[in-house]
Amino acid sequence: MRFLPRFAWVLCVMSCTVLAADGLPARARSRGTELPPASKGIPTGKTIPLPSALGLPPVSYPGNNPPTAETVALGRKLFFDPILSRDNSISCASCHDPEAAFSDARRFSPGVGEQLGNRQAMTILNAVYHQTQFWDGRSLTLEQQAEGPIQNPIEMASSLTGVERKLAASPEYVALFAQAFGPGRITYPLVTKALAAYERTLVSGNSPFDRYYYGGDKTAMSESAIRGMKFFMDRTLESPNCISCHNINEAFATFTEPRFHNTGVAYDTATGAFQDLGRTLVTEERKDTGAFKVVTLRNIALTAPYMHDGSMKTLEEVVDFYLDGGRHNQFLSGVMPHLPLTFVPKEQIPQAKKDLVEFLKALTGEMPKDAVPPSHKPQSQASKPALKAKR
Numbered sequence: 111m112r113f114l115p116r117f118a119w120v121l122c123v124m125s126c127t128v129l130a131a132d133g134l135p136a137r138a139r140s141r142g143t144e145l146p147p148a149s150k151g152i153p154t155g156k157t158i159p160l161p162s163a164l165g166l167p168p169v170s171y172p173g174n175n176p177p178t179a180e181t182v183a184l185g186r187k188l189f190f191d192p193i194l195s196r197d198n199s200i201s202c203a204s205c206h207d208p209e210a211a212f213s214d215a216r217r218f219s220p221g222v223g224e225q226l227g228n229r230q231a232m233t234i235l236n237a238v239y240h241q242t243q244f245w246d247g248r249s250l251t252l253e254q255q256a257e258g259p260i261q262n263p264i265e266m267a268s269s270l271t272g273v274e275r276k277l278a279a280s281p282e283y284v285a286l287f288a289q290a291f292g293p294g295r296i297t298y299p300l301v302t303k304a305l306a307a308y309e310r311t312l313v314s315g316n317s318p319f320d321r322y323y324y325g326g327d328k329t330a331m332s333e334s335a336i337r338g339m340k341f342f343m344d345r346t347l348e349s350p351n352c353i354s355c356h357n358i359n360e361a362f363a364t365f366t367e368p369r370f371h372n373t374g375v376a377y378d379t380a381t382g383a384f385q386d387l388g389r390t391l392v393t394e395e396r397k398d399t400g401a402f403k404v405v406t407l408r409n410i411a412l413t414a415p416y417m418h419d420g421s422m423k424t425l426e427e428v429v430d431f432y433l434d435g436g437r438h439n440q441f442l443s444g445v446m447p448h449l450p451l452t453f454v455p456k457e458q459i460p461q462a463k464k465d466l467v468e469f470l471k472a473l474t475g476e477m478p479k480d481a482v483p484p485s486h487k488p489q490s491q492a493s494k495p496a497l498k499a500k501r
């Protein structure tokens with residue numbers, strides 16, 4: 111019973127995305143000849159280097175959307191502008207709040223008309239390093255992802271043509287789109303390209319962990335965090351085994367990996383049912399039941415509540431969950447720690463948990479330069495860890 115509405119909207123968002131993928135010429139044709147021709151959709155400006163930071167790999171981008179100063183600035187303006195929602199009440203930043211490291215401090219985010227979804231809005235800082243987008247990976251690129259929230263009836267509740275029409279009525283946007291993509295009609299794919307170009311600049315690294323591990327600064331982390339890092343990186347299954355899913359490698363650390371895992375968060379032990387089927391909604395494979403994307407742990411101290419359903423309020427709760435082996439169910443990932451844990455003597459486990467939390471807190475990085483709405487004055491604190499803790 112409880113799955114049905116949830117399942118239905120995920121399918122809706124998925125199918126809308128598929129329909130929209132090559133919808134541009136069809137829409138243009140069906141609307142007749144009154145519209146000016148669409149722009150070719152390739153940014154016309156000079157390609158700019160994307161920001162990078164200690165501990166992070168270079169950012170890649172699709173060949174048809176090289177970043178330019180104009181597309182990034184336009185995407186930034188759109189990201190903070192409620193014009194993308196049906197009633198001009200909600201912007202991307204309403205749910206991905208820079209004050210909360212581009213996540214939502216609320217368990218579920220209210221959309222247009224205060225409607226609530228059933229998944230937590232994760233950070234989009236460093237989202238560019240994820241090979242798929244969303245908790246179930248249903249979008250493959252940031253461009254494709256950006257179609258979802260606009261059309262989702264419980265998020266921005268708009269339509270692609272509605273957004274195109276509103277933007278076309280704004281002389282300011284008409285000029286900005288022309289500067290970014292050349293003159294022509296504003297089409298939705300251009301909106302997604304600009305949003306994605308901006309999101310590719312939202313990288314955050316150079317955390318105490320990066321300075322310690324990659325920068326050679328042995329004073330950057332506390333003794334406790336260093337012990338926590340060692341537990342985190344212990345690959346035996348009788349250890350927390352965090353690194354097997356949240357990757358750290360020799361040159362950089364994304365704290366994610368392409369596979370999806372069932373850790374048991376969605377499993378309801380009382381009823382034996384899954385509150386959210388997760389990856390199965392996309393692959394329709396039984397083995398993916400209750401599996402979710404391995405999300406990044408960067409800036410994790412600033413992005414509570416945790417997990418796809420926002421069910422854990424603190425990092426202590428998360429660490430307890432893992433050290434109890436997750437929530438057992440028939441689809442539980444074989445990579446989850448196996449009980450009993452042998453990585454430290456039993457009496458030292460409370461300290462080990464504290465150390466792991468200290469390590470997670472050392473993953474708070476620097477805020478990217480353009481992390482504020484364009485109307486803000488340039489900030490002098492742009493490169494210090496300006497993120498405000500939200501609890």
Ligand code: HEC
Pocket residue numbers: 189194200201202203204205206219220221222227229230231232233234237240242243244245246252255256259260264265266305405
């Ligand atoms: C009403 C709240 C809401 C609004 C508005 C919203 N989002 Fe989200 N966003 C979410 C939620 C919730 C998720 C996770 C949903 C899921 O995985 O099923 C999400 C996921 C994402 C992700 C995936 C990140 C990852 O690591 O997988 C990206 C990127 C993103 N949103 C960008 C945007 C952009 C761009 C906009 C504006 C066009 C936007 N969002 C508007 C709530 C919102």
Ligand code: HEC
Pocket residue numbers: 232233342350351352353354355356370371372373375376401402403404405406407410413415416417418419428429432433443445446447466
């Ligand atoms: C089997 C793979 C796996 C292992 C091992 C693992 N994780 Fe995770 N982690 C995940 C997945 C998948 C999620 C998302 C789960 C969900 O929301 O249902 C996640 C989510 C999290 C989150 C919440 C992220 C957020 O933005 O809400 C934290 C914090 C976390 N893991 C920390 C750890 C720590 C610390 C360890 C080691 C003790 C660890 N993980 C071990 C796969 C793993």
